[in-house]
Amino acid sequence: ALKYKDVFTSITEEKPIYDDWGKLLGDGFTMIVAEDEKRKDNPFLEIPHQNKRISDECKALTLINRYPSMARIVDPDIEKSISDKLPSHLKLSKGINLVTISRKFYPSLCFNLIPEDILASIFLSMKAAILYCVEEAIEKDFYDIPISPFFNIGLKVGGSQPRIHSQVYIDLNMDGHGSRLEGHLEAFKEMGDNCHLCQTSHGDSDRIIIKTKFWTFYTTGSPVRNYHIRFHPNEHLRRFSQLKVNQINDLAKVLKVIFQGLDDISI
Template sequence: MEWGIINKENWEGKTTFDLPIKRWDPLSTVKITSEDFGLREGRVRYYGHYSYISPIRGTRPKGFKTEGEEKEFDDCSEKVLKKHLDVFSSVAEGEQVYNDLGLPVGDGFTIIVGQDEMRRDNPFLGTPHHIEKVPEVNKALTLINRYPSMARIVDSEVEQDIKDKLPSQLKLSMGINLVTISRHFYPSLCFNLIPTDVLFGIFLSMKAAILYCVEEAINRDYYDIPCMPFFNIGTKVGGSQPRIHSQTYIDLNMDGHGGRLEGYLQAFKEMGDDCHLCRTTHGDTDRIILNTEFWTFYTTGSPVRNYHIRFHPTEHIRRFSQLKINQIEDLAHALKIIFQALDDIEIDKNRNILFNCCPYGYDADFHMFADIIPHEIIGGAEMADDMRVARKLPHIAAREIRKSLEKYLK
């Protein structure tokens, strides 16, 4: 059920095992009974642990067919930029592209939500199509993810049949999965090769597409919408494609939110007008990595991984989509040099960037923040609870990163 489309044609011959499912864990899920955060009445909501179970995710094309192909990007020299083709090449070039063996790479079909900031296809479009070649001057495209964890459109012809066949403890997962790519190929593991204006373009396209999707969702009577923008950089942290790209999960199930987000919401509620991110010195500045005009980067005092970096805008805003042009431009520059500084001290290049935001429709105070989390193998104790056994003192990690940053700040 590619592109999150379920219709009469692709449902025929399928079973409920082929559907994208959202399932809450009954042993770690709590029904939301309070009136906090202004959630609409009339729906049962939870917080806790849930899973998106989507068989089509297993059919995603692999960007690296062999270990040798992945190692081609290890040196991050400019030669890796030359004529590299991936599944997005046929989309961006507006025509079928072929590899050195004469085999097609991708098929060029897509649903394009945004071209830089410009709105293109409606986020609820039901027919993938070819597009014309994207102009060279464009920096980024936002597409509907072809292999999503959620259903975006369910035809009325099959909707009731699906509901009748699904067991009562399961529900069809509804939402929009976006992927934002650079117009030209730049390897995600090589931030030294990614121009700042391309990173800026990716963030700008993400913002515009998120706003477009949420507006259209609200027009279709969806509300209380968690939105999760993130980057999976490298295969070890979920990045199946080598091209720099972000993803955004827009959950339209209207059934609550995860346990970690609940913790953030409750923490900010308890702070009231005394926002921790607005007033903290982050360990009397010894954990600060970089202060820019619009952002603060620091090593968190209770890291999820060693060298875990947290950052937030100096302005008290709630969501990624509220960022202004100058804030986005500043963020792109800062992330580029911080990633290069991490590379220079040999921190694993496989990293996640997670943007933590207040869901749309929630009446909650929240200061948007984000995490850069390098890949590490973790143990059983860390899987058993929401905790981490770290070896690197955060202020020492910050000192190492600051020293590595010096040459990029001159």
């Protein structure tokens, strides 16, 4: 018998999974965009399907989120019907929502139990899936594509799934990045080669939490929320997909330290 069972177990084990009371947890139907870094289903595939059991050699896989916040595929007649009923200042939100999971079960609330190579593999699978989705979206004439990768850690931020997982919002609305992110982008554009992050001392290093060969983690001088921690690669990169394997491995290592520290002070 499987020691841990969740909705994703039906995908990794290629069979419906029930809880101890006989309730169906998952039927195994999904769309796998990337198995580790290997491309699988097209991100615009219309019909989910059952897959073969995922090899134990696999460390992470990226799926189309079954409960998305954006519409990935919309029937033209239904889209028109919705659009006709919406106020003029609103429109149907379009995009691709991804979820990247560990192949084996690791608890989302216990970062200290997650091996660094598994966490790094989650980032690598996420990166491969993002590149695949963007390429396919461009083929469909989408452009200006904001991408938001994130983790939900803790029940207060909607982290209801017990297995460690990350998510990605790939925005296909083509209506900008939102005012706050647009402000960041404009600021960096105006800096040109004089990048603030490449030059700042972060308050004469008083705000630096951890600095490694590849990453700097620091408390921001303009927090948006409590305990707001920012981080950036020490190499000047334009996008997440440019990160190299050694940078991602180091990111996984440092994130474990950061989350353990937050746990230690009960955050």
